[in-house]
Amino acid sequence: MWAVVAKEFRELRRDRRTVAMMILLPVVLLIVFGYAASFNVKDIPTVVVGPGARQAAALLRAPFQVNEVDPGAGEPVARDRLRDGRAVVAVVTGRARPLVLMDGTQLFSVQTAEGALGRMARQAGAAAPPVSLRILYNPGLTTSWVMVPGLAGLILVFVGTLITSLGVVRERQAGTLEQLAVMPFRAWDVIAGKIAPYLIVAALDLALVVVVGMGLFGVPFTGNPAVFIVGAALFLLVTLGMGVLVSTVSQNQGQAIQLAFMILLPQVLLSGLIFPVSSMAAGVRWISYILPLTYFIEISRGVMLKATPISALWEPIGLLALLAVVVLALAIARFRRDLAPGAGRAKARAAAREVTPA
């Protein structure tokens, strides 16, 4: 037995990435997720409209964070703010009972807001004005409605990143990547050729997940499918690019799976899929902003549940496009180096001459 134990330790010592995963990762994950994993919503973006907006805004205390007070606006503006994701709670004054609208896609914020309103009413006693409460987009606060659009993205991260990286690493292990490199392909042909099938399969996968989600869980699709398709296409490009990137730094399938897992886990916990991004500690919240799933969730929940128009989603769409460009550029640069190790540096080496007559 000791012979096996000693051999195993020797092998492990040489596989530094696995050792790092085993020792460092749990500590890092504990710290990051400890700060991120919080259902306590401290700030609820709120908008107050109607003639009594100023008075009502003055009454609102934390966790309500009043971002906009517009006495001249009415219920339509309040609904727009919720639909566009600018606010989670909107208070409409100027009627017998002030109307409080809440964005039902923000489960924890709505629950916190309901609790806070109840407390305010109890503190004010009989003096508290009765309010009408209406939860929009997800009136039953059904968890699956909120989860399915996000889970669709998570499944795509898994399929896109892991399967793509395995596809490329398989070529490396079989020695066929070397063969591809000497074939008359441009690096871009190879990358596009490798990505395209996965893009098609992942797109079909996404459609399937959304349709099954709608069928089984009754999740509505209220918005413009074209907006969803644009967001999904950009998101898929990022995840597939990450897959290629993972493959370029992995020598075998085991390493690719480890890395893909390291990319997947933060997206589960830090993208807003489970814990609201707004309740994460500022120190780890920035991680959410570099994760593509954060933006895809914003788009998919917005389009599916709230019919958010593209005009209100330009920010997540733009950021996904930026991520797609950065990730794909990195992936292509690294993959090109795999395919043609000398490309780009040959000129710097004046002593070497490669003669290829036409």
Added chain:
Amino acid sequence: MSWGLADVRVRRGRVLALDGVTVPVGRSGVTVVVGGDGAGKSTCLQALVGLVEPESGTVRRPPKERVGYVPATCGIYPDLTVAENIEFAALAYGVGRGERDRRAARILGRTGLDQALRRLGGQLSGGMQRKLAVGLALLHSPELLVLDEPTTGVDPVSRAELWRLISGAAAGGTAVAVATAYVNEAARGERVVLLESGRMLASGSPEEILRAVPGAVGVVPGAAGGVPGAAGTAAGAGTAAARPARWWRRGPAWRVWAPDGELPEGAEPAEPDFDDAVMIAALAHEAGGAR
């Protein structure tokens, strides 16, 4: 015009993998790069096809679409069938359907793979995989065919078939560079380059290499046990013990190389063959005297 490497140096990390290596690959001929493990054979061929970048020297090769290459790992797709592998190679090199079918039929017929069209590449025997790989590299009738140890681990019959394919390609006007660890295969080449630790030990036609063997070669038939000199049997103990590295065993007999032409006592003079030439080049290199 011929292809090949001229005075090429390749560095892999801190290691100088090739040090001033010249490998001429003439048209309609086979150049064999011979060497042991780690000699630099693969690096040589990788530099020739552009997979590694030389630090200095000149590499001459046709454009990618006119090069056929088989890496040491074979390079066929294990999860595609033989027919699908052929189709992919044909598409990659822009070989039209009619031309592809004609050439594939000829290559498959020669290699006996026509009975295995529907088998997955990964399910073929090692020899069949090698034959398929060489066949794929020949599919587009390349000007330069580069084969990295195509016969390693292949049975003698398949090896003969592979060499028939390779010689046929050369006879058809293709310049061929083959790396091998089997010394006896070197004699099949028009030109031979002997490599050891990234340096050239010898280069030329097999006849030139044989003619250049310095000193004399002797044979001590049927000597059992250790080095004859050391055992004190055939040659004088002092002579052999002083030069133990110059003895080597071939089959039941011992061979000895005398750089000064004076064979030890008991050794019969022998005509050096190519195996001897390679061994002597390595011994001379070890002794610090290049060739």
